[in-house]
Amino acid sequence: MTAEAVAIETVRRRRSAFRFAAAPLTWIGAALIALIIVAALLAPWIAPYDPLEQSIADRLMPPSAEHLLGTDSFGRDVLSRLIHAARISLAVGVLSIALAMVAGCAIGITAGWIGGWFDSLVMGALDVLMSFPSLLLGLMVVAMLGPSLEHLVLAIAITELAPFARVARAPTLALKERDFIEAGRALGLSELRIIVVHVVPNLLGDVVVVASLWLATAIRTEASLSFIGLGVKPPTPTWGGMLREGFETILDAPWLSVAPSLAILATVLALNMIGDGLRDAVDPRLRRD
Amino acid sequence: MSDEILIVDGVSKSFPAGGGWLRQRRVVQAVDNVSFSVVRGNSFGLVGESGCGKSTLARCLLRLIRPDRGRVMFEGTDIVQLGRRALRRARRRLQIVFQDPYASLSPRRTVFQTLAEPLVVHGIARGAALRPRVQAALAEVGLPAEVAERYPHEFSGGQRQRIGIARALMLEPALIVADEPVSALDVSVQAQILRLLEGLRNRRGLSFVFVSHDLAVVRHFCDQVAVMYLGRIVELGPTRKVLEQPLHPYTRMLRLASPVPDPAARFKLPRIEGEIPSALAPPSGCPFHPRCPDAMPVCAAVRPRTVEPEAGRRVECHLYG
Numbered sequence: 001m002t003a004e005a006v007a008i009e010t011v012r013r014r015r016s017a018f019r020f021a022a023a024p025l026t027w028i029g030a031a032l033i034a035l036i037i038v039a040a041l042l043a044p045w046i047a048p049y050d051p052l053e054q055s056i057a058d059r060l061m062p063p064s065a066e067h068l069l070g071t072d073s074f075g076r077d078v079l080s081r082l083i084h085a086a087r088i089s090l091a092v093g094v095l096s097i098a099l100a101m102v103a104g105c106a107i108g109i110t111a112g113w114i115g116g117w118f119d120s121l122v123m124g125a126l127d128v129l130m131s132f133p134s135l136l137l138g139l140m141v142v143a144m145l146g147p148s149l150e151h152l153v154l155a156i157a158i159t160e161l162a163p164f165a166r167v168a169r170a171p172t173l174a175l176k177e178r179d180f181i182e183a184g185r186a187l188g189l190s191e192l193r194i195i196v197v198h199v200v201p202n203l204l205g206d207v208v209v210v211a212s213l214w215l216a217t218a219i220r221t222e223a224s225l226s227f228i229g230l231g232v233k234p235p236t237p238t239w240g241g242m243l244r245e246g247f248e249t250i251l252d253a254p255w256l257s258v259a260p261s262l263a264i265l266a267t268v269l270a271l272n273m274i275g276d277g278l279r280d281a282v283d284p285r286l287r288r289d
Numbered sequence: 290m291s292d293e294i295l296i297v298d299g300v301s302k303s304f305p306a307g308g309g310w311l312r313q314r315r316v317v318q319a320v321d322n323v324s325f326s327v328v329r330g331n332s333f334g335l336v337g338e339s340g341c342g343k344s345t346l347a348r349c350l351l352r353l354i355r356p357d358r359g360r361v362m363f364e365g366t367d368i369v370q371l372g373r374r375a376l377r378r379a380r381r382r383l384q385i386v387f388q389d390p391y392a393s394l395s396p397r398r399t400v401f402q403t404l405a406e407p408l409v410v411h412g413i414a415r416g417a418a419l420r421p422r423v424q425a426a427l428a429e430v431g432l433p434a435e436v437a438e439r440y441p442h443e444f445s446g447g448q449r450q451r452i453g454i455a456r457a458l459m460l461e462p463a464l465i466v467a468d469e470p471v472s473a474l475d476v477s478v479q480a481q482i483l484r485l486l487e488g489l490r491n492r493r494g495l496s497f498v499f500v501s502h503d504l505a506v507v508r509h510f511c512d513q514v515a516v517m518y519l520g521r522i523v524e525l526g527p528t529r530k531v532l533e534q535p536l537h538p539y540t541r542m543l544r545l546a547s548p549v550p551d552p553a554a555r556f557k558l559p560r561i562e563g564e565i566p567s568a569l570a571p572p573s574g575c576p577f578h579p580r581c582p583d584a585m586p587v588c589a590a591v592r593p594r595t596v597e598p599e600a601g602r603r604v605e606c607h608l609y610g
Contacts, residue, residue, distance in 0.1 A: 179393035182353050183456065186385045187407040188377040197406070201397040 023280065029273025036267055040086035049077035051084040051237050060253045070255045072245060078259050081237040086263065088238045092149070093219040096156035100218075101211050103157065104164025109195060109203075111165070112172030123169065126162040134159035134217065135224050142230040149232055152225060156218050167210045171203040213275035216268040223264050239264050294464055294496045295327040300349055300359030302342075306569055317568045319345040320356070321520035327464070327513070332490065332497040334511030334528060336504060336543065340568065342520040343500045344388075347468045350498060351385055352376060364463065381411060384457035388469035390449035394441040400427070400452055401437040407459045426455040430485060447478035454485065464496040471506060483510060504544060508532050516540045519568055519576040526602035536604040538581045575607065583608060 039046065048068075055075035063070045069078035111122040129137070134156075141155035175181060176199070184194045225231045226240025227247075234241060239260040246256025302320040319342040327333040335343045348354040350361055352368050361368040363383055371379060387393035394403060404426055405419040414422055424434045430451040441449055450470065457465055467486065471479040483506065489495050501507050507514055508528060515525040516539065524537040535541045566572055572579050578588035587607050595603055596610045 179387040179389060180395045182348075183385065183387065183393055183453075184395075184406075185353060186351050186380055186383075187410070187456070187460065188380050189406070189410050193410065198395045198398070202395075 023277050025273045026277025029270040029277070032266060032270035033274060036086055036263075036270070037090065039083050040090050043083045043087055047077075047080035047083045049080040051076060051081040052235050053077075060249065060256075062253070063255055069259045070253065072242075072253075072256055073249055078242075078256060081242060082239075082259055082263055085237040085239045085242060085260065086267075088149075088232055088236065089219055089222055089240075089264075089267070092153055092156065092222045092232075092238075093215050096153045096218050096222075097160065097211055097215045099153060099157035100160040100214070101164050101207060104161045105168040105200075105203075105207060107161065108165035108168030109172045109199060112169040113176060113191075113195060113199075115173070119169075123165075126165050129158075130162040132159075134221050138221050138225055139228070139230060142225060147230050147233065152222065152231055155225070156221050159221060160214050160218060163210055163214060164207065167206050168203055171206060172199055175199050175202055209275060209278045212271060212278055216271035216275070219267055219271070220264065223260075292329045293326045294329040294364060295333075295350070295498070296360075296362040297326065297350065298324050298360040298362065300324070300346070300356045300361060302345055302349055302354060302356045315569055318520050318571065319568065320349060322359070323517075323520075323522050324359075325513075325515050325522065325525060327496055327498060329463075329496055330490070330494050331512040332499050332510050334507035334514035335498065335500045335517060336502060336507050336514060337517035338502060338543075341517045342568075343502075343517050344468055346517070347385070347466050347498065347500050350466050351380060351383055353385070381460040382463045384460065384462040384465050386450075386453050386457050386465060386467045386470045389473050390446050390453055391441075391473075393453050394449055394456075396441055399438055399440055403441075403452065404437075404456055404459055407456070411460065413460070422459070426458055429458065429489070430455045445478075446474050447481060450474060450478075450482055451485065454482075454489075458489070462495070464498065466498045466500070468500045469502070470499075472501065472503060479506070486510065504532060516543065519566065519571055521576065521605065522603070523577065523606070524602075524604045530602065536598060536602070536609060537577075537606050538583050538608070539577050542580075542582075575605070 053076060055071070057075065058067070058071050059073055059075040061067055061071040061075075067077050067079065069082065072078055072081070107122060107126070111119045132140075137159045138155040141158055142151055145151040145154070181194055181198060184198055189197075222231060222238070223240030223243065226238045227244045229244065231240050232238050234245075242260040243257055243264075246253070246258075246260065250257050300320055300323045301318070303316045303318045306315050306317045321342075323346060325333065335346065337343050345354060349356045350363075350368070352361070352371075356369055359369070363379060366375070366379060368376065368379060368383070398406075401420075401423055404423045408414045408419060408422060420437075423437055427434055427436060432448065432451055432455070436444070436448075436452075441452070444452065450473075454470075470486070471482050474482060486497070487510065490497060497510075499507065499511055511528045513526065514528045514531050515522045516531070516537065517523070518539050524531060524535065524540045531540060532544055535544055566576065566579060572589070574590050575581070575584075575588045575593050578584045581588065585607060591607070593605045593607045594610070595605050597603055598609050
């Protein structure tokens with residue numbers, strides 16, 4: 001790279017931060033997610049009712065001043081359940097993505113670093129994994145392990161391993177040819193230190209973008225698995241579980257399915273907005289205009 | 290016998306090229322039976338066109354690439370045979386400076402982090418003891434102490450090369466392999482970096498293996514020079530003798546192709562004829578014969594032996610026996 005290229009790179013980097021700030025959709029998404037996270041964190045204090053408290057007398061009430069989003073077939077307050085469910089949905093999403101990110105990056109970096117037939121083998125196996133629809137794969141894992149919160153996290157993590165491995169592998173292949181890696185070797189750094197200190201920081205940007213985009217998918221997969229009854233056990237409220245319960249009375253009490261649907265929609269949309277913004281900020285091809 | 294810090298003996302390295310499954314595997318002989326030695330405190334130049342194997346050879350000296358055959362005796366131990374731990378110890382005394390100052394520094398690490406890292410991993414210093422050492426190294430390469438907190442992209446090419454040199458100095462090496470250390474820099478900056486390297490050699494008694502394609506730079510910096518062609522050393526000797534009275538026709542061509550401050554020489558500028566042949570299919574006999582102005586019938590058939598026309602000079606050419 002010439003000095004000029006470095007100068008341009010510096011300008012681009014500054015501009016990329018500016019572009020992130022300049023994209024209104026990104027900010028809308030960030031605000032929406034912040035709202036959902038705050039609501040989830042403060043759930044016990046801001047939810048008007050206990051999400052598990054049943055009241056047979058008040059069952060299937062339409063939205064009113066008393067119950068803003070109505071009540072379900074057990075007379076539980078839908079708004080309170082919705083707010084509490086955000087905790088589970090976000091926790092499952094974030095935990096599974098964190099797990100997929102760490103494991104996927106470890107696999108991708110190892111494959112790229114070692115290269116050769118090992119690389120082909122690992123990436124081939126991941127292609128097979130990727131060719132399954134994530135819902136089907138998650139379904140298989142949960143069906144094998146039995147439904148529980150941990151297994152749900154594990155199942156979703158497995159379905160989203162491959163994109164992280166791919167995103168981590170490509171820059172590893174490029175980085176391992178760079179002189180500063182060789183300099184590290186000449187200086188006596190261990191291979192592990194070279195990878196952790198000199199490779200990982202250089203690919204983290206790409207990985208974070210993928211994480212923000214796939215977090216949305218993780219939340220959707222969680223909802224889908226809960227919807228078909230393979231998620232968190234009732235009565236713990238989750239968006240997918242609420243959707244399933246509401247589905248049974250969709251003609252009599254449509255608000256029961258509409259509320260969690262909108263929550264899922266808003267979260268997924270907001271995460272995608274953030275992810276798109278991050279990607280534009282990091283992707284050099286989109287930076288060039 | 291003088292004190293030789295590095296003795297390279299019969300080093301060869303080949304790489305598989307192309308080929309693959311069900312196809313014939315081909316091999317590039319990047320370094321072919323190379324031998325030379327470096328006297329402590331001296332600079333040894335390796336010159337040749339691009340693709341002649343000089344960078345591969347440079348990396349073999351530190352075992353960043355492991356040679357297929359041969360020995361690299363550094364301060365009395367064979368680098369090629371060392372175990373992992375002993376190799377790590379040996380490399381404290383044997384460092385490398387790279388050609389491209391933009392690729393040789395980790396972009397996400399500050400100068401301080403880059404320079405302190407070798408001290409930390411070798412357990413030489415840590416914590417508060419790092420800063421004075423880093424500052425001393427920066428001062429030695431002519432950079433102010435404030436630059437320690439900055440990132441590589443904030444520097445010019447020459448400054449980055451200074452940082453690369455400082456990094457190589459952190460472990461107090463005895464020999465530095467400099468792989469085209471100035472060829473990516475502007476001419477004015479080249480002179481500064483060369484002066485810096487010269488100062489280090491004089492102050493610290495450092496030895497250098499100096500890879501370059503620029504005869505002017507080698508003439509200025511090196512005591513001994515070896516000319517490489519397609520992985521082999523075709524001529525070796527004291528720099529002044531080799532460049533002023535070249536024996537090998539290839540050395541003569543190289544010399545005439547590089548600008549010489551001599552107006553009389555301007556009238557006879559023979560070009561180097563043709564391209565450097567593919568290392569995948571090297572010519573028979575003497576590898577240089579297709580381009581050689583003095584080629585004889587024997588050159589196409591028989592590979593010339595190494596002869597010593599005078600003490601301390603070596604040449605591989607049929608013109609001399």
